[in-house]
Each structure stands twice: as C-alpha cells, then as structure tokens.
Amino acid sequence: MSLISAQHLSKFYGDYAAIEGVSFSIEEGEIVGLLGLNGAGKSTILKILGSFLLPSGGDASISGFSVEHDAEKVRSLIGYLPDTPPLYDEMRVIPYLRYVAKLKNVPDARVEERVADVIQKTNLEDVAWVQLGELSHGFRQRVGIAQALVHDPKVLILDEPINGLDPVQIVEMRDLILSLRGRHTVILSSHILSEITKTCDRILIIDQGKLVAEGNEADLENKFAKNMRVNLEVKGGQGLEASLKSLAGVKSTKTHPVQNGMTRIEIECEGDLRSEIASKVIASGASLYELGRDGDGLEAVFMKLVKTSEGKAQRGAGNKEIGGDL
Amino acid sequence: MKKIGIIAMRELGSFFNTWMGYVIVAAALIIDGILFNAYAVTSEPKLSAEVLADFFYFASGLSMVAGIFLAMRLLAEEKQNGTIVLFYTSPVTERQIVYGKFLSAVIFSLVLHAASLYMPALIMVHGKISVGHVAAGYICLSLLGATTIAFTLLASCLAPNQLVAAVGGAFLTVFFLTLWLLSGVVDAPFKDLFGWLSIHNSHFTPFSNGIISLKDVVFYFGMIFFFLECSVRALESRRCQG
Numbered sequence: 001m002s003l004i005s006a007q008h009l010s011k012f013y014g015d016y017a018a019i020e021g022v023s024f025s026i027e028e029g030e031i032v033g034l035l036g037l038n039g040a041g042k043s044t045i046l047k048i049l050g051s052f053l054l055p056s057g058g059d060a061s062i063s064g065f066s067v068e069h070d071a072e073k074v075r076s077l078i079g080y081l082p083d084t085p086p087l088y089d090e091m092r093v094i095p096y097l098r099y100v101a102k103l104k105n106v107p108d109a110r111v112e113e114r115v116a117d118v119i120q121k122t123n124l125e126d127v128a129w130v131q132l133g134e135l136s137h138g139f140r141q142r143v144g145i146a147q148a149l150v151h152d153p154k155v156l157i158l159d160e161p162i163n164g165l166d167p168v169q170i171v172e173m174r175d176l177i178l179s180l181r182g183r184h185t186v187i188l189s190s191h192i193l194s195e196i197t198k199t200c201d202r203i204l205i206i207d208q209g210k211l212v213a214e215g216n217e218a219d220l221e222n223k224f225a226k227n228m229r230v231n232l233e234v235k236g237g238q239g240l241e242a243s244l245k246s247l248a249g250v251k252s253t254k255t256h257p258v259q260n261g262m263t264r265i266e267i268e269c270e271g272d273l274r275s276e277i278a279s280k281v282i283a284s285g286a287s288l289y290e291l292g293r294d295g296d297g298l299e300a301v302f303m304k305l306v307k308t309s310e311g312k313a314q315r316g317a318g319n320k321e322i323g324g325d326l
Numbered sequence: 327m328k329k330i331g332i333i334a335m336r337e338l339g340s341f342f343n344t345w346m347g348y349v350i351v352a353a354a355l356i357i358d359g360i361l362f363n364a365y366a367v368t369s370e371p372k373l374s375a376e377v378l379a380d381f382f383y384f385a386s387g388l389s390m391v392a393g394i395f396l397a398m399r400l401l402a403e404e405k406q407n408g409t410i411v412l413f414y415t416s417p418v419t420e421r422q423i424v425y426g427k428f429l430s431a432v433i434f435s436l437v438l439h440a441a442s443l444y445m446p447a448l449i450m451v452h453g454k455i456s457v458g459h460v461a462a463g464y465i466c467l468s469l470l471g472a473t474t475i476a477f478t479l480l481a482s483c484l485a486p487n488q489l490v491a492a493v494g495g496a497f498l499t500v501f502f503l504t505l506w507l508l509s510g511v512v513d514a515p516f517k518d519l520f521g522w523l524s525i526h527n528s529h530f531t532p533f534s535n536g537i538i539s540l541k542d543v544v545f546y547f548g549m550i551f552f553f554l555e556c557s558v559r560a561l562e563s564r565r566c567q568g
Contacts, residue, residue, distance in 0.1 A: 072418075078415065086407075103417075
C-alpha cells in the first residue's frame, strides 16, 4: 500500500473548481514535486494532504488514515511548511521549537534532544537564541523546515520551500531537502521547474486543478517531448551538415557561422539523436566544441502541457478574485 | 488538557513578551485609580462597604474593556500572521485551541485584577470591610471579564483581523450589557428573558454587595461555555473553507 494516496480529490469554491479529480500515490521515501503555474491548485492539494482543508469530493490518506476522518492521526504523521513559515516573531528559535515539539506530541523527555537534532540538521546553531522576528528570510524558511521536522514525521509537506530565497539559500535548501531522502517521504510544490528536477524523484504536473502528467524527468520527456533541438558547435568537417540531414529522424538543420572559424548547427530531430549526431561529427573529422540539447527538455514538456489549455489568462484572474494562493 | 496548558502558556508568554500586555495593565490600573479617587472616594461621608461597591462598579467596566483588548488578538492575529496553520497541521483539536487561548486571556485578566487589589486594601486600612466582600467582588469581576473574553474570542475566530474582532467583541458586550434596557420596554416573557440575559445588571449587584450568588455564577459559566463552544464550531467550519 502506498504511503500517500489521493483518490479523485476535488475542491470547489462555489462553482469554481480549485482542483478536480486528482488521483496519485506516493511511496515511502520518495521525494515528489508538484509542478504547476501559480494558481494551478498545488497548495490546495497540499492543504488537503495536511488535513486542514476538507476536500469537496474524493479522499486522501496517509499511512491508511483518511485526511478527512482521521485528521488528528494524520497531523501527527506529517510535518507541514506553508508558503509563509508559521513563526511567532516575539519568540526565540529554541523556545519556539520546544513549543512546536510539545504541540506535536513529542514526549517531554525527548523535546531537548529533538530540538537539538533539527537545529543541527537545518544549520540554525548561530541563530538558536535570536528572536524570530529578527531573522532573515532564509533563516525563517529554515526554522519553518525545523518546525516541520521537530517531531520526526513520516511525511514532510513543503509548500514552495524556495520561494523568495537567494541563489545561495536555494542551494542550501536543496541540499537540506536532499538530505531528508530515505528518512522522510517529501512532497513539495514549486513553480520553478529547475528546482523540482534537481530535488525530486518524481514530478506531478498540475494545471488548472487537474493532474495532467506524472513521472520522472526522463519518463515525461519520452512521453511528451517528441521533438528535440540539438545545438552543435564545431570547427571544420567537410559535408557535415549534409551528413546530419541524412540521419533518420532529423527534420531540419540550420547553420550559423560564429567567431574563430567555428560553426553553430541547430538540428531539429524526432527523439534523442545526440549519440548518433556525435558519431557523425567525429566521422566527418570536425572538432567538436559543444553538443547540447536546446534548453530544458522538461521545460518544453511543461510549457506544452500547460499551454494546451485555453483561457489561461481568464483563469488567473479568477483565482485572484477568490482571494488566495490556491 | 496538556495541550490546552501548552497553548495557554505560550499565549501568556506573548502577552508579557510584547508591549500589548503591559499597555493593557498600565492603562487599566491608571483609569481604575482615577475613577476610584474621583467617584468612590469622595468628600461625602460613605460607609466603607459602599466605597467598595462603587469601586467594583467602576472596575467591572474596566474588566469588560480589558477583556475585549485581551481577546481581540487571540485568533485574529494568528490568522493575520499565518501562524494558525501551525495549529491546523498539528495534532491539536479546535476545542484545545479555543480553551487554551481563552485560559491565557483569563489568567492575564486575573493578573490585572490582582494588580488592583491595593485599592480595596486602602479601604480596608482606612475603614471596615470584610475579606468576603472583597472576594465576592473579585469573583464577579473575573467572571465578567471571562464572559467578555469569551464574546471577543468568538469574534476573533470569525474576524479577518484584530480591529474587526474588537468591534465584534464590543458589539456583543454592549448588546448583552444593555439587554436590561430592552427588558424595560417589552412584555413578558421577553421582559424576564432579556433581563436574565443581561450580563451586568441583576447578576452583578449581589456580588458587588458581598454576596456570592450561585445562580449568577452558573449564569456566567453558562454564557462562557456557550460562546466558547460557538468558537469551537466556528474554527471547525474553517476546515471546509480553507
């Protein structure tokens, strides 16, 4: 049985469906990312899994406990970081974590041990006695993760954990999330595709409240990215372009001269032909300076999936009217 | 019960860790002292018991106002700052949240009342009053304050921010305070009902005269329980709305 299971989840605000018919399952130890544009329904799914928003239809369970009917049990199994960490500005880091630990059923005898553990895991030693209101955004986010981890939950739910972080903090947060692999099952949301691909084993793409695709990066690319653009930078190589055009699967090529006698060739092809293209370059005697896919393959998949739906702009406006990050 | 204590202790800490608690105590004591000097202690000859009864009368108003200020932030602030999510994602019931919050405000209001004890002590030094009279008056001040806290806590559950919560709490307090006026202009059975529901008039007088009236104690506890349970239901319904 899967650790997390969602069956036909729906949430309606009046006639408006924030999410509709969303089903998925997550195995123990996985790091799974919910990817979608702002207002796609990611936070709604996480709130339902966090058991503080009731679904309008369907059900979800964690370790077999229904988020609707066994809320208290579910809440003891999860650690939750909302998009804004729930911090009391007048408290200091350690007293705050002690408070959260007690609130989350950590036995009195283990509170200090658990607080010390999460402080060490989240690198909060230097600010352990600083008032929460005085912390930078990055540290606040880390305290948010620490409060979610303090009772050593089975499942960690992180809503936009890298939102607003600077590049260094993003790398630190990514490392922190990756360090949880195996010990916790993590489900996180983001609209930043590169981060999802770097941290998650599996991706669920949400669009307009519906699950439109799921799988790991390779699965999604194989399934949805039929065309690929490969960029080459070469020097020399007689008849290389003609040779590339003769490859089965190559749809078109474009050649642009660049500096120092080098040539840039853009190849549109069906499927991943990078290996075959490399062989052709070597066979032609050209010097190969660069061979790469144009952009991120998953990005193209994502854009394709979310752009297929009509009325995107209207939907965005509708979300704002409802008044929240859905 | 343990969770109620944990929530109450943190909340109580926040009263003392911010300026809010100190400002409320200072303002209440200053106003209490001024009213005591201006109205309770006058140049006209008065029995000590009458001075004490006057003191309780003015202190009752302050107890209600302080109750509104203490309770307005209890849940509205959590919603404003997004910290309420911590409760919603922890193994804590809505009842534990409401009763924990209520307990913290009641304890703080008891501290406030304790700080005003020097005024009855002055009457005791210069006149003749019984400890029982003082105790009865303070029991009623505490019950009245707790009732106002329960009103405002419900408003705080429903309101989007502290200001609206304070207005809601004040509205409920004034409504239940002035029901006795309404009872004077309607016929039975509403006359008796409105008179009975009024939180100050008939229920307060016995205490201010030194009588601990059990039926009035039950009335205040009943009001508190009813409004706290309304708050529990209001919080539970939030789960449907997100």
